[in-house]
Amino acid sequence: xxxxxxxxxxxxxxxxxxxxxxxxxxxxxTLDDVRARTSTSxxxxxxxxxxxxxxxxxxxxxxxxxxxxxxxxPHLDDLTTWQAWRDWRDAVIRRxxxxxxxxxxxxxxTELGRSTPAAQALTTQLIEQWQAALRAGILRMQxxxxxxxxxxxxxxxxxxxxxxxxxxxxxxxxxxxxxxxAALDTFLTLLRASxxxxxx
Amino acid sequence: xxxxxxxxxxxxxxxxxxxxxxxxxxxxxTLDDVRARTSTSxxxxxxxxxxxxxxxxxxxxxxxxxxxxxxxxPHLDDLTTWQAWRDWRDAVIRRxxxxxxxxxxxxxxTELGRSTPAAQALTTQLIEQWQAALRAGILRMQxxxxxxxxxxxxxxxxxxxxxxxxxxxxxxxxxxxxxxxAALDTFLTLLRASxxxxxx
Numbered sequence: 001x002x003x004x005x006x007x008x009x010x011x012x013x014x015x016x017x018x019x020x021x022x023x024x025x026x027x028x029x030t031l032d033d034v035r036a037r038t039s040t041s042x043x044x045x046x047x048x049x050x051x052x053x054x055x056x057x058x059x060x061x062x063x064x065x066x067x068x069x070x071x072x073x074p075h076l077d078d079l080t081t082w083q084a085w086r087d088w089r090d091a092v093i094r095r096x097x098x099x100x101x102x103x104x105x106x107x108x109x110t111e112l113g114r115s116t117p118a119a120q121a122l123t124t125q126l127i128e129q130w131q132a133a134l135r136a137g138i139l140r141m142q143x144x145x146x147x148x149x150x151x152x153x154x155x156x157x158x159x160x161x162x163x164x165x166x167x168x169x170x171x172x173x174x175x176x177x178x179x180x181x182a183a184l185d186t187f188l189t190l191l192r193a194s195x196x197x198x199x200x
Numbered sequence: 201x202x203x204x205x206x207x208x209x210x211x212x213x214x215x216x217x218x219x220x221x222x223x224x225x226x227x228x229x230t231l232d233d234v235r236a237r238t239s240t241s242x243x244x245x246x247x248x249x250x251x252x253x254x255x256x257x258x259x260x261x262x263x264x265x266x267x268x269x270x271x272x273x274p275h276l277d278d279l280t281t282w283q284a285w286r287d288w289r290d291a292v293i294r295r296x297x298x299x300x301x302x303x304x305x306x307x308x309x310t311e312l313g314r315s316t317p318a319a320q321a322l323t324t325q326l327i328e329q330w331q332a333a334l335r336a337g338i339l340r341m342q343x344x345x346x347x348x349x350x351x352x353x354x355x356x357x358x359x360x361x362x363x364x365x366x367x368x369x370x371x372x373x374x375x376x377x378x379x380x381x382a383a384l385d386t387f388l389t390l391l392r393a394s395x396x397x398x399x400x
Contacts, residue, residue, distance in 0.1 A: 018277035101315055110310075114373055115301055123373040148393065151386070158388035162379045167367025173314055173323040179362045182343060186351070186359035193348065197397030 010048045013038050018060045022104050026057060026111035058118055061108040065126040068105060069133070071095040076130075079137025082146065082192060089184045090138075092164060096180060101172050127165075129159045141195065148194035156191070163187055208247045210259075213238050218260045222304050226257060226311035245259025258318055261308035264327040267324060269333070270303060271295040276330075282346065282392060288337075289384045296380060301372050327365075331357045341395065348394035356391070363387055 002010060016038035020029040031045055049055040069076060072095070075088035095098055112119040135157035141147035167180025201212060216238035219231045231245055231253055249255040269276060272295070275288035312319040315352035341347035367380025 083255070109373070120374055123370075127370060127374070127379070151389070155382040156386050158379050159380035162366035162370060162383035163359060163363040163387075164366065165369055166362035166364065166383075169365055169369050170323075170327060170362060173309070174320055174327070179327070179358050180357040182358035183362035183366075186356050187363075187387075187390075190387075190394060193397060194390060194393055197393060 009040065009044065013040055013045060013048060013056070014059050014063050016040075017056050018063055018104070021057075021060060021108065022102075026107050031056070033053075037046060054112070056123070057108055057112055061112060061119070061122055062107060064105040064108060064124055069129060076133045077136075079083075079134070080140050082141075085137065085141075085188055089188060092184065093177065093181060096168055096171055097177055101175055103172055105166070106172065127161055131161045134160050138191070141191070146195040147191050148197065150195065151191075160187055206248075209240065209244065213240055213245060213248060213256070214259050214263050216240075217256055218263055218304070221257075221260060221303075221308065226307050233258070254312070257308055257312055258322070261305060261319070261322055263311075263313060264305040264308060265322055266360065268326060269329060272333075276333045279334070280340050282341075283389075285337065285341075285388055289388060292384065293377065293381060296368055296371055297377055301375055303368070303372055327361055331361045334360050338391070340390070346395040347391050348397065351391075351394065360387055 013034065017034045019031070020033050022035055023029075024033070031042070034056070035038075035042060035045060045056070046052065049059065072088060072091050075084060075091050078084055079088060109119050109123065114120075114123075131154070135153050138147060138151070138153040138156050138160075142149045142151070142153060163183040164180065167177075167183040170179040171177050213234065217229070217234045220233050220237055223229075225315065226232070231242070234240075235242060235245060235255070245256070246252065249259065272288060272291050275284060275291050278284055279288060309319050309323065314320075314323075331354070335353050338347060338351070338353040338356050338360075340351045342351070342353060363383040367377075367383040370379040371377050
């Protein structure tokens, strides 16, 4: 267990490394850069990250993954009305518009090696958390009869995560956000229509 | 213009390079490997690809992009009934099941540099062709009243391309195909339900 002060130092190193990597890229940023930026010593960095740069990169990736979900709050955890879903949709678009073609998490996952167990575990966890939040929202809309109750909420949430993910990848590959917008809008339109169809 | 024989040689070099890259990776494969594999001379390779390895990589990437769509045929160009859509869905799943976590096109795009104009143009063209084929299918289902006519066919097709793309990326990141299946199934279920809702 870290003391409160230790946890704060560790967090300062991670945030400094995240900023360094956003500026320079994961391959180019060095531990010396991170040390200078965060005013920490080499021994402090190795105290918190005995595995060196790789362990630090993984901690930064975990932090960037947290941010993906944080940037969708408070909407993601409150998908109780179609208006709330629209607000969430707008937050997602805004986040990725600001981010543009550079995805800090993607850069880190690539640097760690996408098929390494650590990178896979991180990606899997992010997707599961994202999907669980969307599933809760879909279940809620089903309970109130706003979405068709016969839909499998978990698979519907998985499809929505995939659609968002695909829109982001197309944005990163082409620079255009239209597919992400189309994916979110179409999905929500169809989901909402499924409820109306049942209500008749 | 190439002669028929010239075109055949060029194609043989591209196919050999594609196989070499599928085996070894785009960064590791050398022009000498390609030359040995295709029984061509250095001067032949430079005759057809004056820009050397980079130009050859781009030609291979264009070929792999063609294959993405070819592997969905004949279904992709014949989305005229829900059964045809299901056959297409199965072909997509089968293709990516076989491919698993290794995407030859993705490897090439990464090697060329995803944000280079050539790589972006290639990705954009692939997405446009894919989307156009799906749009034609959606329009057809709208004409026969099987899908809601109020949906924007092009945006709906864009959303479907994004959903498939996202499912593939999640497969490549986690090794699990469930998100791709969920994306396709949910999308087709909702699209079909939109037609039934209108028909009442």
